[in-house]
Amino acid sequence: MQPRSRRPKLAVWKFASCDGCQLTLLDCEDELLAVAGQVEIAHFLEATKAVVAGPYDVSLVEGSITTADDAARIRAIRRQSRRLIAIGACANWGGIQALRNMADVDAYMAQVYAHPEYIDTLETSTAIADHVPVDFELRGCPIDKHQLLEVIGALLAGRRPAIPHHSVCVECKRRGTPCVMVAHGIPCLGPVTQAGCGAICPAYGRGCYGCFGPMEAAHPAALTGELAALGVDAPAQHRLFQTFNAAAPAFQAAAYPEPAEGRR
Ligand code: SF4
Ligand code: SF4
Structure with missing residues (x-):
């Protein structure tokens, strides 16, 4: 294990999503201990309330942008992150919540909520790359844990992740x-x-x-x-x-x- 002060800082962030991709990281079980030995988990609210201030070496971002607050928050995260990885279908394409992009969001809200007037949302659900530069997009709903470990390992080693693009x-x-x-x-x-x-x-x-x-x-x-x-x-x-x-x-x-x- 590297000394704490020399370990790269890893942050995990959530936007509109079901948490499934973050759970994939927790599901890494034994591998997570090895990852934790190589990085300092500085911000991962799904796993711990302890937060280390930025800047961060690697940020994993789950979820899509569905509110004006989200749009401001992802820009702030980008400013604090040396590398930013969008993980999962929500972060890469807007997720299933992007069905609203082809419909009338007000009609959707009226169907779902008794008081839609309390809902503060954008008309669209959009990918992280639509708002800030993204260094890598990891696919899946949820992502695959072996691919996630490959991406984290590659970034720590300073090489390009070996992720296939075939069918x-x-x-x-x-x-x-x-x-x-x-x-x-x-x-x-x-x-x-x-x-x-x-x-x-x-x-x-x-x-x-x-x-x-x-x-x-x-x-x-x-x-x-x-x-x-x-x-x-x-x-x-x-x-x-x-x-x-x-x-x-x-x-x-x-x-x-x-x-x-x-x-x-
Ligand atoms: S085969 Fe793979 S990519 Fe296709 S739906 Fe199943 S898990 Fe998803
Ligand atoms: S080989 Fe057949 S079953 Fe497998 S993914 Fe392609 S179409 Fe589907």
């Missing part, structure tokens, strides 16, 4: 999982979704629903014909692409093949 299909092939679309006729977003989870869902006989978001140069339009051939009609395809990464442009384009009225 989930490649992970199916690597683990020897028969394709659920070809073998069982189950709709799957694996061909357009970024790898990283180890193709968990197909390994358990269900289709990927895209929680890692679109892969680099994803082309969902090439997949929608295959989905239709499996009986997934247009409304069902819309729902398939409009989940945790609803605001990712590639998934939006697949969900809204024609411009939708009122869509921003």
